[in-house]
Amino acid sequence: MAADAQPMASLRSRGTATLCSKPSLAYAQVMPHTPDDSALMLRYGGGDVQAFEILYGRHKDAIYRYLLRLSGHRDSAEDIFQDVWGKIIKARESYRPTAKFTTFLYRVAHNCFIDYVRRNKRHSTNTVLDPESHGDPGESPEMATERCLARERLEIALYTLPDEQRDAFLLHEEGGLSVDQIATVTGCNRETAKSRLRYAVGKLRKAIDEPAERS
């Protein structure tokens, strides 16, 4: 239970608008009555594959988006994603719930991404994702255009962020991690993590406000 308190607190700190508009967030699925992530991992360590399926269902999309935004390539994200879950599966016996499972999971993902970048020296995050792939089939052309422009501005701003700042922002948004947890995952101290996150949020806010200021 205590392990799940952090995502909920993080969720509360986002404000009601976020909760109302996106009730299906990955971390919002962690409800008090559902089994704890660590307990599920331990059950999987004991041979219960269904526990793994629940655990995977909870975190897969958030981890995928984290890796997608971090790498900027769909193929790379899929490769790293597979690597991450392969390591989680491999660690099922040695896993001990000393820290929150989400922290453990994002630490593995972060390390896998770092390894991937080291292996592929030519990796760059300059590739902008294909906008067509994110389109909602039900929306009107005007809304779609506006949405597309806003997304492009944010996405461009996100990809212009330094890697560390983008990493901190994505860990906060996708994983719902606190500053302390971000510091643990990225291997830096609390103040550095907080500073990275503050800079990232400030730059993205500026990018969103830019057209309004112009008009």
Next chain:
Amino acid sequence: MTTESNHNDPRVSEAYQGLATETTPPGLDRRILAMAADKRRSRYGLARVWVRPLAWAATIGLSLAIVLEVSQFRYGTTPPIEADDVETLEEVLVPDEASARDDDDIRLQRGSAKRANEPVPLQLSAPAARQASSPPAAAKTAPARDVELTPDSVSVYEDFATDDMSLLREAEEQARLRSGAEPAAAEAANAIAFDATTRLEKKEQDPYCDPDMRSSAETWYICIEDLRAQGRDDDANSEFLLLLAEFPDFEEQK
């Protein structure tokens, strides 16, 4: 509160959540779940129960085998022959008449000791009997058949062949070992070994006396005399020793 709002902006979060709608491809989900199920089966089977004891048993077994091998290697080897001993080696391989007699006596004693343990009568298979006792001419004319031999003659003859072969092998081995260090000594040893080989081959190709001749002391002695007349003194001596073993009361005619 100011710090909190600095890294938690609802507008940025909302904009980002509106943007981040991607989900994992179904194929990827299937791969991961299949991997999870597969790993669970392979790691949590019966295999884990016996793998560790098996590994221990294999480790202990191998260790014992290595220890035994090393101990045999340390205590079971023969010392190498020095260069000065080449003459001694020659004496061993090409004995003079006196020493040959002494050696033959020893072999006969060994044969007698064997005789006491062996059942009588002894029956040899056709090829062995032919090789041991029949002359080539007899072998050509006579069909393959089991030959009744006295245990004495066979055992003594086998003893001869075995001992000669072992001496030959030893000489060859020593020559081979020494060939790298001292070529002259190695050549001498090789020559001795070659001589012994030739002698043995000759002995095998041309048996001295056939069983018919050996049936009585007189005919056997005639065969021995023939051998001496041919200049095959060594063979004659060997046959004579066998004759004495078979017929202890026989006295040589001067």
